Amino acid sequence: MSNQVKTTSSQRIPNGAAIAAYLSAMIGLLVLSLSALLSEISEPMKNWIHEVGKLWILGAEGIGPYSGKETLGLVGWLFSWLILNKVLRKKELSGGFWLVIFLVGIGIATTLIWPPIWAIFGATH
């Protein structure tokens, strides 16, 4: 059997589901990076984020606030995917526009996890 890809015009799935998938990944990563920043600039936030991680991650006591940041990122990602998929899956949207939004969001998330940036926001890291 050939691996050559064939497409048919009869099966058209709107691109909304794809956009929902990568936008939710972006949202999850933004939540992760924001929680990393907040944890560095506020001691109460750091403690709260650690408590969130302790709710379900095994060994969270030893992992520290990182467990809570992972949890918040995961919740932000999956919860936003659930909502965005429900809203967008039947829609045909501008793929180029939303891809640019996604890339900008990923750029912001990456900037926010670069530790020297935290000092700008008052972190005493």
Add this chain to the structure above:
Amino acid sequence: MTKVPKKSDSNLKSEEKLEGVEGTKSERPPHYSWSTRHLLLVVALLITVALVIVLSTAPFAAILGPSHHALAAALHGLFSFLFLVVSTVGLYLAFRLFTGRIRSFPDLQLASTTMAVLSLITIVFGNWIYIAYRAKDPKAPRTYFLENMPEVHKVFFEFKEFAALFTLPLSVAAAFILWRYGSEILDKTWTRKAVSILIALNFFYLMIAFGLGAAVAKLKGI
């Protein structure tokens, strides 16, 4: 007039002649009828025998080191390396997808799914050894770095631990889109490009995490 056999002729395959082999398939001795399945079984048997011998005789404790976290560290390293290998394959296929010239689309579906699974496993083992990394122990890497070269932990390790997490949603999103749309994605220019970019970004963040992780482990192991 000579009769030209059709490709759909069911007898053609079983009666075809192999170059250098006497007789048709039905006339050949049994060893010529061995299939790929037989070959795989023999290879699997040989690997099993080799593993049994190695596992029962090799001094693994010596190579892993005396640390209680040696096994977790080894597994984290092993899976991150496998993740890197699969992501490299995925990156090439993603490039072919980006240019619209991919021929092995199912391979990309498989690679992206494997990437997502390996990302999750690597993160889980990473969490496990992170406990040892930040333990309140003078010999723990974090304590060592903060006392001797704080920027290694405060900049590079902190960045690496978050960059590693980026790979999971990116690879899962890529795999989801590839399975959801199938080959229809080839008709959708921006969706095709989006998947290629997701896989390229996955590779980028993996390289950061892998490179910095290896460098940190070289400076002070667990």
